[in-house]
Amino acid sequence: xxxxxxxxxxxxxxxxxxxxxxxxxxxxxxxxxxxxxxxxxxxxxxxxxxxxxxxxxxxxxxxxxxxxxxxxxxxxxxxxxxxxxxxxxxxxxxxxxxxxxxxxxxxxx
Amino acid sequence: xxxxxxxxxxxxxxxxxxxxxxxxxxxxxxxxxxxxxxxxxxxxxxxxxxxxxxxxxxxxxxxxxxxxxxxxxxxxxxxxxxxxxxxxxxxxxxxxxxxxxxxxxxxxxxxxxxxxxxxxxxxxx
Numbered sequence: 001x002x003x004x005x006x007x008x009x010x011x012x013x014x015x016x017x018x019x020x021x022x023x024x025x026x027x028x029x030x031x032x033x034x035x036x037x038x039x040x041x042x043x044x045x046x047x048x049x050x051x052x053x054x055x056x057x058x059x060x061x062x063x064x065x066x067x068x069x070x071x072x073x074x075x076x077x078x079x080x081x082x083x084x085x086x087x088x089x090x091x092x093x094x095x096x097x098x099x100x101x102x103x104x105x106x107x108x109x
Numbered sequence: 110x111x112x113x114x115x116x117x118x119x120x121x122x123x124x125x126x127x128x129x130x131x132x133x134x135x136x137x138x139x140x141x142x143x144x145x146x147x148x149x150x151x152x153x154x155x156x157x158x159x160x161x162x163x164x165x166x167x168x169x170x171x172x173x174x175x176x177x178x179x180x181x182x183x184x185x186x187x188x189x190x191x192x193x194x195x196x197x198x199x200x201x202x203x204x205x206x207x208x209x210x211x212x213x214x215x216x217x218x219x220x221x222x223x224x225x226x227x228x229x230x231x232x233x234x
Contacts, residue, residue, distance in 0.1 A: 001170075034220035043203055043224035044154065050218065087154060091209075091218035096167040098144075098156040098207075 002026050002090050006101035012109040013078050021073045021104045023088035028068045032092040035064055035073045038103075039084045047086075048073065075106070083108055111136040115204045115225035117189075121232045127191040131204030131225050138162050138185045142207040144221060145178065145189045147200040155200075159207060160187050194232045201227045 003026040013019050023033065031051035036044035046055045048064035051071060061076045075082055088101040117129035131143070144159040158168035160178045168176050177190040191198060208219035 032218045034218070036221075043205075043227055044221070045224075046220045046222045049208075049220035049222075053219075055220070055222065089154075089220070091220070096142075096159065097169060100154040100156070102153050 001097060002029060002093055002099055004088055004090055004099055004101035006086075006088060006104050008104060009102065010105040010107065012107055014109045015078055015080060017078045017109075019075045019078055019082075019106055021075075021086055021088075021106075023066075023071045023073070023101050025069045025071075025090055025092075029090045029092035031067045032090060033064075033066070033071050034089045034091065035062075036087045036089065037082075037084045038087065044087060078106075082106065111206065111223045113204050113206065113223055113225035115202075115228055117202075117228055117230070119228060119230055121194050121230065123195050123232060123234055124193055125232075127194050127198065127202075127230055128188065129202055129204070129228055129230075130186055130188045133185045133187075133206070136223075138182060142167075142209065143178075143180070143187045144205045144207050146203045146205055146221070148203070148227075149197075149200045157189065157191075157202075194230075196232050199230065199232050201229050203227050 005024045007022050035048040038044040047062050052064045063074045085103045085105045087103050112134040115131040139162040142159040145157040158178050160166045160180050175192045180187045204225040205221040206223040208222045210217045
């Protein structure tokens with residue numbers, strides 16, 4: 001199974017800051033990674049797919065990069081509504097076995 | 110606008126069978142895989158399995174022996190059954206749409222783009 005790790009596990013930031021979250025896969029997954037935002041009591045929301053493609057309706061302050069085993073999610077100019085937990089998810093297994101990272105909580109400094 | 114609405118029993122006893130259903134409104138039911146994903150309280154996300162509109166299934170090997178996912182295309186619904194539940198199965202269960210494109214075996218993945226509202230299932234004696 002492909003394991004996903006994320007760092008940091010939590011980060012404190014202020015409105016206007018730039019936050020970078022890293023996700024590492026236990027083996028190469030090409031660019032088949034997605035990023036999700038989850039707020040308490042809500043379902044995850046897709047932000048980025050295929051490592052760097054912005055999901056429709058998602059603000060452009062969210063961006064993704066990377067390929068192979070190392071990936072990043074960057075939130076530029078953090079807004080109050082961005083305080084949430086972020087998960088990465090890989091889609092490179094055959095047969096399909098989708099795995100998520102453990103999450104990174106972004107909270108207010 | 111695609112919407113997923115899910116329902117099912119929220120309190121089970123150990124050894125019982127969990128049963129949830131997800132209805133899809135708006136958009137096409139074919140051309141996607143329809144997944145179940147769960148999240149234990151305060152923890153991360155675990156993919157359970159998925160089904161296509163034609164009934165093709167993929168399961169997480171860690172749960173495969175206890176999981177059945179079925180589809181009713183006449184109602185645009187799909188369902189999850191998880192047998193012999195224990196306290197470890199206590200979680201919020203989500204249904205979700207996996208968006209992808211398969212071109213002669215080369216698959217492009219576009220993520221889980223629509224989710225249900227979640228159902229908390231608690232297992233307790």
